[in-house]
Amino acid sequence: MKISQKWKRKAIQIAAFGLNNCHVGNFFQKGGAKLYTGKWKQFCAPGLNCYSCPAASLSCPIGALQAVSGSMKLDFSFYVVGFLLAVGVVLGRWVCGFLCPFGLIQELFAKIPLPKKKLRLPRFAKYIKYGVLVVFVILMPVLVTNVVGMGDPAFCQYICPAGTLEGGIPLVSTRPELQKTVGWLFGWKMLVLAATVVGCVLVYRFFCKTLCPLGAIYGLLNKVSFYRLTVDEEKCIHCGKCAQVCGMDVDPVKHPQSMECIRCGECAKACPTGAIRLGFGVYRRKEAPKEAAQAAGAAPVPKMEGGCGGHCAQCGKCGTKRD
Numbered sequence: 196m197k198i199s200q201k202w203k204r205k206a207i208q209i210a211a212f213g214l215n216n217c218h219v220g221n222f223f224q225k226g227g228a229k230l231y232t233g234k235w236k237q238f239c240a241p242g243l244n245c246y247s248c249p250a251a252s253l254s255c256p257i258g259a260l261q262a263v264s265g266s267m268k269l270d271f272s273f274y275v276v277g278f279l280l281a282v283g284v285v286l287g288r289w290v291c292g293f294l295c296p297f298g299l300i301q302e303l304f305a306k307i308p309l310p311k312k313k314l315r316l317p318r319f320a321k322y323i324k325y326g327v328l329v330v331f332v333i334l335m336p337v338l339v340t341n342v343v344g345m346g347d348p349a350f351c352q353y354i355c356p357a358g359t360l361e362g363g364i365p366l367v368s369t370r371p372e373l374q375k376t377v378g379w380l381f382g383w384k385m386l387v388l389a390a391t392v393v394g395c396v397l398v399y400r401f402f403c404k405t406l407c408p409l410g411a412i413y414g415l416l417n418k419v420s421f422y423r424l425t426v427d428e429e430k431c432i433h434c435g436k437c438a439q440v441c442g443m444d445v446d447p448v449k450h451p452q453s454m455e456c457i458r459c460g461e462c463a464k465a466c467p468t469g470a471i472r473l474g475f476g477v478y479r480r481k482e483a484p485k486e487a488a489q490a491a492g493a494a495p496v497p498k499m500e501g502g503c504g505g506h507c508a509q510c511g512k513c514g515t516k517r518d
Contacts, residue, residue, distance in 0.1 A: 242295030
């Protein structure tokens with residue numbers, strides 16, 4: 196039995212979520228939930244997963260980046276930056292589509308049925324996450340410091356809904372000593388989480404599109420990553436089906452290396468002619484031109500109206516049917 200691309204991707208997402216959060220027993224410790232503090236916590240996960248989640252086995256790269264830059268020595272985190280650059284250059288936003296735990300959570304929220312049509316964000320909304328990256332992840336931990344010269348992890352402290360959902364709620368709900376310290380900040384974070392959940396119900400991967408600084412980093416590297424999306428112009432009939440099914444509001448024909456594309460493969464699945472391909476090094480592969488086929492004795496293929504090259508996919512645009 197052949198497994199579809201959709202279920203392959205979902206299996207990888209679930210496996211990645213499980214590997215990032217394999218210490219489930221920490222939720223049920225005596226005295227309340229406790230964090231895993233073993234040796235694996237010194238390594239970063241490629242996706243967004245809160246360090247303070249009791250089940251988390253790896254660190255969050257965004258949290259680690261802020262922690263190092265916000266220290267009294269104002270160090271530069273060569274490890275975290277190098278790790279993100281290496282992962283981003285190899286995979287780009289494939290990480291968002293396949294390996295990010297909070298990405299999977301967002302997709303589950305999107306499954307909640309609503310009687311209304313899902314909303315589409317304005318174009319400027321996708322640029323907000325780059326401002327979040329610059330202001331809350333890079334600048335504030337360095338420029339806004341306390342009396343001893345240490346900066347706060349501003350994104351984690353004021354915005355990150357993944358931290359509230361995976362870490363804040365489990366810890367506060369199971370540890371009475373933490374409940375006594377809850378103040379306005381936790382209330383604010385709960386409000387941000389609630390807004391994010393509502394956004395994810397109405398808009399596919401709302402946080403991913405608008406607020407995620409990790410997605411911003413991988414998005415910048417999407418254009419140069421080894422894992423690519425390519426469109427074979429010889430096969431493309433410009434039917435628009437790929438853009439219609441894209442949950443990230445990308446037109447793969449116009450922008451195959453878009454900073455918003457998470458490489459989920461839905462466009463390739465919807466393409467009736469197989470013109471879209473994803474993988475490593477696919478941009479180096481050249482399709483044989485039609486002229487070569489004609490030189491070998493094949494009849495020339497007429498150029499049809501609307502950009503069709505004669506590769507019939509039964510799209511119905513020309514009004515003909517294939518037997």
